[in-house]
Amino acid sequence: MVVKACLFDIFGTICDWRSGVSAVAQQVFAARGLQVDAKAFALAWRAQYQPGMERVRAGRRPYVALEELHLENLRRVLAEQNLDLPDEDQVRLNNAWSNLPCWQGAPAALAELRKTHLIAPCSNGSIAMILGIARRNGMHWDFIGGAPLARAYKPLPTVYTQSVAAFGLAPEEVMMIAAHNDDLCAARAAGLRTGFFPRPTEYGSGQDTDLAAEDAWDIVATDLSDLVDQLTG
C-alpha cells in the first residue's frame, strides 16, 4: 500500500467539539443567568447536525456553508428548550465551532505525518471554520478539502473524490482517516484507503458508538499517534 496523502475528518476525530462547544455554552448561559446543562446542550445541538445537512444532501435546498446550518440548528434547539438568547450570544455560540480545541496530541501527530505525506481535512466544516481551528491549535494543512470544495456534504461520494482529485492522486493513493465507521464506509465505497482509531469519549462517558472498527479498514489503530506510526513506520 503506497498512501501518498491523507484526508481527515475533523469534528470528533481531530477536535473535541463537545468540550469546546459546552465550554462556550456554559459561559453564555451563566452570563444570562440561565440554568442549562451545557454538555447536554452541546449534544442536543449536535443531534441536529445530520438532519440539517440531509436537507442539502437530498437536494431540498442548495449548498450553504456549515456555519449557516449550525446557526439554524442552534435556533431550533433554543426554541425547543424555551431558551431566549440575543443574536450576539447566538453568534458567540456559533463561533465556538470555529475555535474548537483539538484532542491532546493531535496537532503534533499531524505535523509528524506531514513530513512524509500530504494532509488535508475532508470535513463538512467550512474553510473559515477549519482555518479558525487550525490557527487556534497551530496546525498546518496542505489545503482544505471536503464539503466547501465539493459544495456538498459527506457522505456523498463527490466530497471524497473531489478532495482526492485536488491532490492530483488516484483514490487508492489517499487514505481517509476518521474515528467514525460510517465516514470510512463511504470513503471506501469511493475507492479510498481507510484508517480508523476510536475517540471513545467524543459523546461523553456513556458513548456506545464507534468504540471499535466495524469493518476491516486498511489501518486500525489505538489512537492517532499509533496510526501515524503505522503509516510512516
Next chain:
Amino acid sequence: MVVKACLFDIFGTICDWRSGVSAVAQQVFAARGLQVDAKAFALAWRAQYQPGMERVRAGRRPYVALEELHLENLRRVLAEQNLDLPDEDQVRLNNAWSNLPCWQGAPAALAELRKTHLIAPCSNGSIAMILGIARRNGMHWDFIGGAPLARAYKPLPTVYTQSVAAFGLAPEEVMMIAAHNDDLCAARAAGLRTGFFPRPTEYGSGQDTDLAAEDAWDIVATDLSDLVDQLTG
C-alpha cells in the same frame, strides 16, 4: 485600512514560470536532439494561456483544471512548431508548472506575512499545481483558493469573492496582491483591497507590460518584501 487576509496571484507574482518551464523544456528537447529556443518556447506556450481559459470563461466548455488546458495548449504549440514529442515528454513538460521555482525571497516574505495575516493563493492554477509549488519551495498557505474553489477562471469576479468568503471575511478586509494590473483591476471591482509590486523580468529582459502601477492601488510597493513591510509595519 484593516486588512486581515491576503490573496496572492502565483504565476509571475510568486513564481518565475518562464525560468521554471524553460529549464525543463531545455532538458526535454536536448534529450531528443531537438534544436529549440527553450525560453521562446515557454513564452509561446504561455501565450496560449488566456485563449485556453477564455473558452471556459465564456461558457463554451465546462471548467477543467489548468493542467488539462496547459496540456492542450502544449500540443497546440508543438504542432505549430512542427515538433514531435512522445506523451511521456509532454507530461514531463506539463509537470514543470507544478514544480516552478519561486522568485528569490518570496517564501520568506510570505512566512513573515503569515505571522500576522491569513494568506492564500488566488490563482488560476489547480490545487495539485499549487501544492507541488508549495512543497518545492517550502511555503505554507492557510488554504488554497482561486480557480479550483470557484470552478471558474480569473478575472471573473466569483473567483475573488468565493476566496474572500472562504476566509469568512468581507471583501474590504482582504487584499489581492499581484504583479499584474489587470488582476488587481478585477479584484478591486469585486470589492477587495489591492497591492501591487512589479516583476519586471517575468517575460524576460524586453518586458514592456506591468512595469509600474497603472492605477492608485491601496499599496504600491517596490517588491514583495516592501509590500509585506507596508502591510505589517
